[in-house]
Amino acid sequence: MPGKWGAARPVRGLAALGCWALLLVVLLPVLILQSTDARFGAATAVQCVVVVHTGAALARVLTDVRARLIAFGFWLFSYVWLGLAPLAMLATDAYPRGFMVDAHTAFLTTLVVEAGLLAYSAGSAVAMWRSSRTSTVLEPLLARRLSPARVLLLCGLALLLAVVLIPGQGGLSAFFLSRQAANEAAAAAEPAGTADRAMAAWLLSVPAFWALVALVHVPRFTAGDRTLRGLRWLLLPLLVAVNVTVNNPISQPRFWAGTVLLALVFSASWLRGPRAFRIGAAGVAAVVLVVFPYSDYFRYDKREPVKVVSLAEQFTSNGDYDAFQQVETGVDYVRTHGFTPTAALGPPLFFVPRAAWPGKPDDAGILLARHAGYTFTNLSAPLWVETYMWAGFPSVIAVFGLIGAVGRRVDYLRHRLRHRRGTLAALVVPAFGFYQLVLLRGSLMAIVGPLALLVCIPLLITRKAGRRALPPSAAPTASAPEPRPRREALSLPTGGART
Template identity: 25%
Template sequence: MKINQQTKANVVMFMVSLLPPLIINCSITDSFFPFQFVNFILIVWCACRIFSFDNKPISSDTITYLFIYIFLGIAPLYQFSAKALLWGGAPIKDTDYFYATIILLGGILIYDMAYHVYYYSKRYLRQSKSSTHAKSLQLSNTRALILSTLSLVITLYAYKDYPILLILREYNEDVKIVFDAFSNTSLNLIYTIVIRPIPIVVLMYYNIISKKQCLFSYILLFIVLITNFPLSLPRFYVAGLYLPLMFTYYRRLIYKPLLIKFIFIFGILFVFPFLNQGRTVTSVSELEVSIIPDYEMFLTGHFDTFQNGLRVIRDNYVTYGEQLLGVILFWFPRSIWPGKPIGSGGVIAEEFGLTFDHIALNYWAEGWINFGLIGIVLFSIILGKINATFDIKFYKRKPSICYMTIYFIYLGMLFFILRGDLISCVAYMVGLSAATYGCSKLIIHKSR
């Protein structure tokens, strides 16, 4: 049987993906075989799913396994080898790593079964007749420019006292007040998740419909860079906005899965460490840019989602749906509901006496913190159905321009959704979807 070049490349990438865990395991002096064995099984399973030999286009399922490979496979192994304890709290035993990995592996396998059951049971449904091809649509340049300019004006107003924050994301307490430029918390939320991303959504629509670059597209890009400069945003938001934008510039990328997988892995291993250089400075003069990434971040809170989930599972901390209620009603003003649940990261930071409260909690641990072991099963099935639905509608039907854009955004935001915590990522995803849908109604119309 003749093996094509794509399959050969997948085999090579699969073998390469197993090198990091093998190297780390060989360097561990204080080993614990049960955890290392189960961890290696998880990593091998992820590598099989990522570099499967069917040569399918990139999908939300593939992105999910890329996340698991890095954040729930490689990162915990690094932390185990270094005996790292993130954010303090009670010491983590070797057996804690083992049991948490076993439970997560079970949840991942349930997700995989749910995804494939739903995907193959729905894939042959009739294609939607309501979608409209991009060639039959037009974008109103005037309305697009008005919307983008409106977002720009509001952004400049919000950052008028500290314009440096348009370039660098600083944490100095003297300048943090810029995030409260609007006295009403609800207005701050609407601005952050709906109004600010409008220029980049408009540019995505322009790229999909027009497919040609001209002065107008460069003006839109200029507005995007002012309102959403990469170094001024949380890194998950950079991925959630700029990855889908890249897809609209180079649509064929979506059908080159190996390249996309490389971009994701390269982004985590090199780009994110590079962007980390702009997070803690308080002025441009303090910024020291190095082309050599700072890999100390892999033993810090940037990859804390596994350990935080481990704590929840180890101590069997369950809120019986309270956190999920906060996720569903994230939009409800805290001024009216003072007891509204905070993010799960803040909850476990307080519960376990951690030194930082703005921390991540992975998707499967969110299931546990809500309903225990049943929650992991339930959340795994839900994720499988959501991912399968997104992939089916994009690849097996004729998606609308609006849906196509939301799908690209979902692919970019999926790392954030899976890393957690859930209340933040749901708020951002809903806000971006609302901005995308609203812009489509205002600036896109059928050709006459």
């Protein structure tokens, strides 16, 4: 019987992979091309390769024997925003923005995108080959455990920030206005204080989000530690109310609101297993393809009735899918102005004020908007074009190869730590996995500040795990599943925070 079931599992896995590949690589692209007056050229041919690459990789993630959240976020964005959407644009020569490029620039853009994808795949493959080796940096980092005392301090800080900052943001009602109304009110009240208001908004949103996630995942106990259990039930409804206020999809960008919701869902213990993850990831992919185009209903004051149109029409008319066109704009910018290696210093040194650094690089999205002649500058700058603007193909390959290697390693370590409650891996990996959609869409200068806050807060509320808490370094096998470790007691210290 074991041999029979062992043989059946690979067959089912291959069948599922084949079904997903058929849907993503064949049916959806054909549906898009059939609904348009398709034109084919060199750029369209390379774009078909991109669609096959991203669709096959996404299908592999959706049928993997491990839950790979980092890979899922990357390939989902790549397939939709840089696979299907550009296929519709190139086939129809229709774009959501006004700036147009020639055929050579479009062809070069598809090569830039595919170069990044190949580098990511290569980096991931190298990391998979070395997965059985112990990581002296990532493994102890992701194995860090929640400190109850620090979690409670964060909860108190999040509630204090809500009390102090919400009135300055316009009161509770301001968080339930459309983003258009909120931005207009902010500009009218403080025309020069946009950056300060944005920072205050993130200081409200990110700590409140992490306080709720951490409080949910502090280990529960059947006996003892009544103080912790009592404080949990007292704080949970307050933090839920704060998050509904400051992280709702009405006043917040959909990418961030989606990150908050999906991180809460996918950090749950019942979704860490491969089977549950595959079901949840398939649901997310369906929502992104079908629901996301219509999810900006609350973005504007004047809300027209929802009009359902084809995917091809959404991709070519909706500005939310401008990623490929922005890459084209960046390639055209480089052809005109050349590479700007110093721009790579902007994101890591985002905290340096322009008064102290007069030559600080501009935000890439703003730079591309100026080059295209747009009157609005709040635009994306996908990671592909930012890295290309630094030094061309070498910088694209280096950055995406590194991202692929680190992402695969993080997914592997989260799989090994999946049975341990309250680890950094259980919290950060789901959050970063979905925040990747914001990171990949760019621009880096616009999101690196919130990203730093998103990463640093979990580090501050966790403590180093003991050597005995780390799982064995040998890679698990299909025939010998990892034993479920005993739950370790973790209680509030009586004489101050334990470090």
